[in-house]
Amino acid sequence: MAVQRIQIQSVRPQVDCGRFPAKASVGDTVEIAATIFRDGHEKLQAVVRYRPTGKRRWREVALEATGNDLYRAQITPDALGPWELRIQAWVDPYASWLDEHDRKVAAGQADLSSELSEGRLLFDDGTVEEWHAAAPALSDRARKDAVKSDLLRIDVDRGRARFGAWYELFPRSWGGFSGVAAVLPEIAALGFDVVYLPPVHPIGETFRKGRNNAERARKGDPGSPWAIGGPAGGHDALDPDLGTDDDFDAMVAAAKAAGVEIALDFAIQCSPDHPWLVEHPVWFNRRPDGTIKYAENPPKRYQDIHNVDWDSEQRDELWRALRDVVLGWCRRGILAFRVDNPHTKPVPFWEWLIAEVRAEFPEAIFLAEAFTRPAPMTTLAKVGFSQSYTYFTWKNTKAEIVEFVEQVRSWAPTYRPNMWPNTPDILHEYLQDGGRPAFEARLVLATTLSPSYGIYSGYEACENTPVRKGSEEYLDSEKYEVKKRSLKGPLLPLIRRLNEIRRAHPALQRFESLTWLDTHNGELIAYAKSEGDDVVITVVNLDPTGPQEGLCILPPSLGLPDSFTAVDLLADSAYRWRTGRNFVGLPAGGAHVIAVEPQPLEGTA
């Protein structure tokens, strides 16, 4: 006969019944909510207690009743790493007595002597006025009988896990580590926060892929950086063609000096020449006839790489070795990792690895390159990935974009998108056919829809030649050959401006708040994002072939002024806009990115 009369339900944030932590970035305001009620008319008090996991002292905020048994509070975790919280609620007999007493007085009930005898038992001597003054402090006396919710967790990471502009480049095309170091200030000046490098490790010779993914390399072909491991070492070594250890460290230092950070690739696969194949043969899957299986997903075959055997009898050693690879790079100043195909590795491995790494380096960020089904993508976010690639690259029509963004919104509060208009693996037909207007439209979409976005180098130059019609692979892909790269292209001014706008506008630094706006034109997509007082309205012409006209209808629910100055942040011009219908005309692939200035513009009609 358990008798927990106070019910605490639906505590938020909560992920999968508390199995996984919610996510927040340091300094974020986290909304706490719970449904709390009890039979009868007693007054309840409730608090949320929270602390960094492992600390002894709880912090505490009172929950406020906001109607229909819903209670709310806000907390602001101020340290990196795991936090825990729980709700406590209790009956406040002092407030309850006063409430009932006051209601009887208000109703004109004359004889309250019985009630007052009860009050004296509760408050000791004094007047009702004195009891009113004393009640708030007394409430804590009743707290020993507080009902407690289960413990819930919040994983706190740094702001960069949520908001940042990424630039991907193959160092071998930029003169190796020292060449990259030299160009970093220029990349930083464009407003990028993270420079992501594909694997920088020695590349296997055996079954090395040739140009355009040819099954045989020709002499001098450099191979795919994802075929990791050669005579010079494996995942903890550097490709000698890119530079020395000192060159690498100098590049990391240059990044720090320039105000960007380097992200490395973590790809768990080994070329046939990886030292682990000899040192740890039991980590790889062998057939009864002694052959090691190369990676394959029939009809696809990846003869230049072997996957590890996750069922290996030396599984624990394998896991630790992989963790130590990541820790090793952390110790060399790398705190952001783009993880290759994490969905093809066991979910529990990632939950373990990320926790282990973040226990030592709580700043570490993990970007999941998981282009797969919703369940594994969202699960990887739940087990610790800070952010993930998305289906963005393949969503190009208005209907596709809206459906896609709504799906990603339904995956909050653990899944954070990082939207890339291109990657070395994906050159979408829209970009192939649409040329520069298409590149501009997709860039504005990525930068304004998603707090994290990235481009793969060449985007600024509108590179868009596929290896063949119908393929999403680039012709002469940098994955298999060395290019001569430098930072140039017609899109650089737009990139710089968009990165500036993103840094200046908190509305673009969060994914949650988005309102779709009617345009009366299927080629014009429009949305408003807001954070506090900051409101940014984006309108993009998805048609790369010609101009489009339509409306941008601002519903009253946005709470904007009837009339206001719409500052076009891309055009450095301003219009008078209003809640309601606004005319919009945009050239092929063009966009407005509009800040709302509350004061109406002087002297305009």
Added chain:
Amino acid sequence: MAVQRIQIQSVRPQVDCGRFPAKASVGDTVEIAATIFRDGHEKLQAVVRYRPTGKRRWREVALEATGNDLYRAQITPDALGPWELRIQAWVDPYASWLDEHDRKVAAGQADLSSELSEGRLLFDDGTVEEWHAAAPALSDRARKDAVKSDLLRIDVDRGRARFGAWYELFPRSWGGFSGVAAVLPEIAALGFDVVYLPPVHPIGETFRKGRNNAERARKGDPGSPWAIGGPAGGHDALDPDLGTDDDFDAMVAAAKAAGVEIALDFAIQCSPDHPWLVEHPVWFNRRPDGTIKYAENPPKRYQDIHNVDWDSEQRDELWRALRDVVLGWCRRGILAFRVDNPHTKPVPFWEWLIAEVRAEFPEAIFLAEAFTRPAPMTTLAKVGFSQSYTYFTWKNTKAEIVEFVEQVRSWAPTYRPNMWPNTPDILHEYLQDGGRPAFEARLVLATTLSPSYGIYSGYEACENTPVRKGSEEYLDSEKYEVKKRSLKGPLLPLIRRLNEIRRAHPALQRFESLTWLDTHNGELIAYAKSEGDDVVITVVNLDPTGPQEGLCILPPSLGLPDSFTAVDLLADSAYRWRTGRNFVGLPAGGAHVIAVEPQPLEGTA
């Protein structure tokens, strides 16, 4: 380093993370669903295992993959009481090997000797064809490593818990138990399933309420039946004015013979004359000055009843005594209880009491008279109440009705509505002002929206005089005086016909499936309900003052024929309707209840 590589997520039905059971009625098909995936390309097998709680033997159904990692199955619990289920999933190495082999053959890969050596290890000797044949049976060998979900529960009750027509009457106005027994066949012939009686126990004398809720009764006033307890006994006794124990038993037998059942009221409150006040003084709340508190919620005062003290030091005895009251009536053939104000009693008490009663009488049904906030209403459903009163009585405009029904739909799968257009406590202004058309409209709404509905006697006669303007109380309410009642009134034919229609149409026996239909008229509400092949379309004119015209637009998503015979079940006429726009004209408060006949009507235009 736990390594559960198969993820089993979002198993349904699941209520509050498995804290509460889902609900089903015996013979219902229960949809089981789960998200199941694992890294890699291995083939998975999954089953749902289920059994009545306490039985040893599991039953089992294979789950079918329906895309995007979603797996589904259907089970049909065939016994009353609690059931439990869990999902098991495992890698099928046999199917996995065959799948990979077959894909390589399809891709034209020539040398499969390595693969075949692996196959022989798995299957022993034989050909790939033989292995294909053997694989399904072999799958079970791998099952020892199956991953199991947590146990989930389903509470299985009888169909009446979900679907039934209730009629409420005060036995004292019908000649007591023997008078009720005499009228039961007539009530049954109207198509009612349950006859609900307000409390039938002795009524207190002290502070007895007079007519129209007067604070003092006059000589001869019978008092409110909810002031339970007098010299003749308490909750386990019968009001001598209603008849003897034998009369009661004869009434219950007459109900059985007529094919209806009697529901009693369970109201946990005691008149000042209840024997428990003397026998168990510690069960009641006393002030320091020795006075017992009567029930009150300032400014309201209920001097004729005392609530029990749920914090009593003899709490366990109190709980058992209350349980024994219910069990006592069950043993006398009562298996349906309308529970008065359950939200003012502790939630854990109900969870315990209902489980205790249903352990002995799994057929028992509990209807919660909880007119309160969403959290307690839904929680009472979760802890065991079979069904609940709703806000229906106060939802009279089209917008109110749609919003209300959508809210109730969001409370599935535990909360089941029982919609009453009137109760002895609630005579809505819409009925007061609208007269017979309003009564007709509300009756059609209740009977077609909700599988369970009820009316309080007098409804059939369109009784609608309030005690005063602005009050929802009846004038000369039966709660405080004896009326002379018999079954008559202009609405009886409509009631009989609606009950017939409900029994003939499975679409009206479930709440889940409902599609709102556009009418282009704010006074016309329309909806389609379906169950299997059965489709019923209802259109109601909510305007009790005059006729209304509009449309009934059937969207293609309903899957109805382009053209079909719309049989108006209330008018016994038929029209030719179509997917798309159909003209509708209805008199004040009028309604169509339409069955879809797939064959188009011959000879109509």
